[in-house]
Amino acid sequence: MLDVAASTESPKSAEQVQAIVAAAGAAGRRLEIIGGGTKRGISPVVASGVLSLAKLDKVIDYAPEELVLTVQAGARLAELEKLVAAEGQMLPFEPPHLGKVLAARGKTTIGGAVAANLSGPRRIRAGAARDHVLGFAGVTGRGEVFKAGGKVVKNVTGYDLSKLIAGSWGTLAVMTEITLKVLPAGRTETTLLFFGLDERRAGELMTLAMGTSAEVSGAAHLPAFAARRPPLKADLATTALRLEGFPGSVTARAEALLLRLRGFGRAEALDAAHSRDFWRHVRDVDVFAGDPRPLWRLSVPPAAGWQVARQASGDALYDWAGGLVWMLSDAPAAQVQAAARALGGHAGCWRGGERAFAPLDPPLAALSGRVKAAFDPLGVLNPGKFG
Template sequence: MTDRLLPQTNKDVLDIIRAAAEDKQTLEIIGAGSKVDWGRPVNSSAFLDLTKLTGIMLYEPAELVLSAAAGTSMMEIQQALAAENQQLAFEPPDFSSLYGGNNSGTLGGTIAANLSGSKRLQAGAARDHFLGFEAVSGRGEEFKSGGRVVKNVTGFDLSKLLAGSFGTLAAMTSVTVKVLPKPDKTRTVLLYGLDDEAAVKALSETLQGPFEINSAAHLPANIAAKSAVSYIASSGGSVAAVRVQGPEPSVEVRCRAVRALWQAHGEVEELHGHNSENLWQEVRDIAKLLSNPEDQIWRLSVPPSTGAGVVAAITGQLEGEYYYDWGGGLIWLALEAKAENSTAILRQVIDNSGGHATLVRGSAELRSSIDVFHPQPEELARLSSKIKSSFDPAGVLNPGKMYKVDG
């Protein structure tokens, strides 16, 4: 049984990693464990559990900045922000249900995975809201970057580097993020009954218009039927959706304009309040819409104009369920757990169209045998290896989590 190390302070983290580096031991970094099965299985000497590093250290609503220990739960973060009518504008998804858990994860884990929801279209990714951090590298050295005010861009590149590194470069002990006010009003306009190609085209047309859309998704009929939102589930067909937020008068004007544009394509409806909120939570968190807990779950990032063609090429060879986010540029795909040759087929289709295919959920056997993250071009792989060596030359932290380790 793998030992679980529970540091209470930043110095404890430093001491543990320094000792591991000296003793040539390896560590798997975990927080709440909500995403531990994302990535290749890690063969480690011990778990480095950061859940005792918790608590909001600084929150200045007027300055739009929050700093917290890396192990602070996302629930605590969200509650603190809600009390001030603020939010994380990149809307991080909660993947706990996707992995069969009930813990919403930690702030450090959210940043380490660069988790970004439907609003990424307008707000940007998690890394774009990541202002700074304190961390310990795989060398056993403390370092920090960034600051506590939005205008401070010191160490900007290091923050960008750690976001999405899945704990393979350093163990973050604290995180500073930009926060924003919640919008005054939110509405979602629905368009019923279009096939994939027509729906993605309608979304693209709308995104290019003057409507300030911040989220755009398309649910095929079989996926729409699973929604808990009655306007979606009872439609009997596919549903395309765009979200509009801002001051109430502006939202009303923009929604009216979107409805007028879309009426040429089919039946149109509008969601308000909780119905709108619930739809985008379903799209963001995945598990409600792709509901078989045994399925492989793939995240396909493609040029929106190619999305429908990518899906057609894949589903012509593999049985699966899917839906589109980010205006067609993000495809969530569920395949049978034992679908044969799924990885080779997906990667070939993606390579032909441009984009990336990442396995977000799969059996340990599958994750051990494939590249979970899309294979990097040779030049980029060399650069990634050099960066890893700079931060963690002995391969102490999360070895093999993102890419296979030779030997």
């Protein structure tokens, strides 16, 4: 990975991005693509230059009445959240700000969140980041400018390249502009907290809650190790369920859910302000910031999530009703990845390891290679990100 200050090009327009990428391809150079740089340490690339989108940070169009937001890829996530909140709206996929837990400088950008397909606790109800990208503009590794999708919710013309680009980590194209679907924010929220449950019992509670009509929008479990850490500082393991919406609806759904879950013990309810604060810390994995151990991110079937830490010898935080596991572990990478595969999922080391992404199975690797060749045949963009 390169020193940003020494070799960064920071274009101010899509045309300048196109010129930089085209020149790099012609010269046989490789580029590291960054936004705020908060995720640079995740599978560092081997490149001869850095292309930063930090100056492509404008809001191009925001139509609250149409629930559509178009921005440049380098727009700061925190600023966009404030912008839509002022209109009583939200980014539905609740993208995390991981700079603190990844010990990184810089501010998270919307382009980085979409490129990594990062979603927060609301993923279990609202869907992933890729589900809310209506369209984008970008530059391929060939140096070609292109657009995909549109600025209306019902645009279904052509291939859905938005879902391909989301999660590609900048290896296929440099996004310069993104159009997102936003949604009305809940008028209020509450979080029901259950204490003292072990991982298995907490998994059972979350599975049961997700199967009810309560419309749970967040389900997480913090074992005692995680719950005791700042900023939460709880005395016991904590299992949390979030409900959002109109006040009367939230109250009625909470009462019905508590009745359904009465076998799991007494619960306490957080008011709206404390609920928002709690889920912000869960979203950003703040409880693991500063711990020197490698940080793993595992995606597994929710019902199997509680088994991960036992099989991989680590301390975990469970989000997405158990489907997303953040784990601190000194176990060998092969052991953690094998545990995830045995449960039907996958794992990546996001801090403290050389490679974040495990090798793909041969059929998927071949397919991925063909897609990469179509967009970036010269390997200009983020070379080596996936190994």
